[in-house]
Amino acid sequence: MNIAEKRRQSRIKRQTRVRKKVRGTAERPRLSVFRSSRHIYVQLIDDVARKTLVSASTMSKEIAGELNSTGNVEAARAVGKAIAEKAIAQNINKVVFDRNGFLYHGRVKALADAAREAGLSF
Structure with missing residues (x-):
């Protein structure tokens, strides 16, 4: 098993551990x-x-059009803001955060902070 596969398996273990409770x-x-490299x-x-x-991603045209790069913290902030706006439009204010086995750091943290600033509570 190579390093990338071992890292993926570790993420899936963390994901199932969290998913039991959330x-x-x-x-x-x-x-x-979910975050990929791009x-x-x-x-x-x-x-x-x-x-x-509701869903949002850096693949959607309204978000990708205003970004230089889709795989950085700035893009994650834009996605966090977009998901919060869409959720509030559907009268959803409270959510449960599922980091999906990824560490709460970098892009995942930036997305969560942007969603909180835009009005979601979790």
């Missing part, structure tokens, strides 16, 4: 973050109904 409902959905994706998920309520 559940999203319609009133308080789960804010799930992009960052975020969804608000109702685990009871198994539905994605």
Whole structure:
């Protein structure tokens, strides 16, 4: 097993450990973050109904159009702000944060802070 595969397996272990405790409902959905080397994706998920309520990413045209690069902290802040605006438009103010096994540092932290500043509470 190479280093990249071992790192991926470690993230999946952390993800399952957290997912046992974190559940999203319609009133308080789960804010799930996924980051790759080039992009960052975020969804608000109702685990009871198994539905994605709102999503945003650096792949979407309105966000990617105003960014120079999609794989940095600035892009993560833009995605965090966008998800908060979309959630508030659907009367969702409280969420449960799911970092998806990623460390709460760098882009993940920037996204969370931007979402908090834009009005989401978690």
